[in-house]
Amino acid sequence: MVPLRFVTGDGPILQHRIEIGFVMKEKLLLGVDVGSTKIAVVLWSRVGVRLGSARWETLPALEANLERIRSEARRLLEAQAGPLGAIGISGGGPVDPRRGVILTIPNLRGWENVEIARRLSEELGAPARLENDANACALAEWRYGAGRGVDDLAFLTFSTGIGAGLILDGRLYRGHRFLAGEVGHQTIVPGGEPCGCGRRGCLEAYASGAGIARRLAALRAADPSLPATARELTERARAGDTFSAAFLKETARYLARGLSSLIFLINPARIILGTIAVGAGDLVLEPLREELRDLVWPSLLEGLEVVPAALGPELGDQAARAVAEETLCPGS
């Protein structure tokens, strides 16, 4: 409340108070996580309170999914007072973030060159931004998870493949053709196992979820009592099974070869590892750190923390939220 004085040469002629009733409506954030198997739409407050969500198995037709995203978003917004401030989209495949275009989604037909950011922005009336899921997860771990407090980090995702999102000097780094972070396709065994990319000996042919399953399947052909999945492997290693512990150690060795070149290249303060490290913890992290001591200069390891991701099953939702927040507030 500010008292205003209007003054003439004779002194104050009018004095009154103006009370301005400002009600700042909080801008809301919409996160859209688009994957080949499921799609999630989550509405967030600016401080990260989850206000509502919808998720469904990805429908076969592209337009049906876009319509569902739109209608779910409108339904979630109807229940709230605040306006939509930004839309963040995390895409499970290669994207062109500058144009907001999903280039493809692996295993989904009809998702080629989808202008998803423009369409959702026009339909929902807020700026929209798109990142690939590895980059979106890196933003989320950096803003809300295991990457808080540092300006240089790599986040690695382990599923059928291995991909990384890089935060360098406090900004997401995408690269010239938005392909930065394809660390899963470094050759770590020349002429080695075939990789999904068509080449041989790539890191992800050995250390991704699919790579681990393939290596196990080859051994199980001779001994069917061996574990079949990374999860089973971890459970048995915890229970003292020496084969499982040795197998995880070998996986850590492959991983260390891939990480060592990343460390030499970007000198990160933190490397955050998804699924494999979250599930197996020190069964993988300890041999990995030990192997890195052999492969990397001590000066580069000084202060470098190699840690599991912190956001757990929330990571996909938080990734899309982080992209939305990045739209309103880049790099903060």
Ligand SMILES: [Zn+2]
């Ligand atoms: Zn490859």
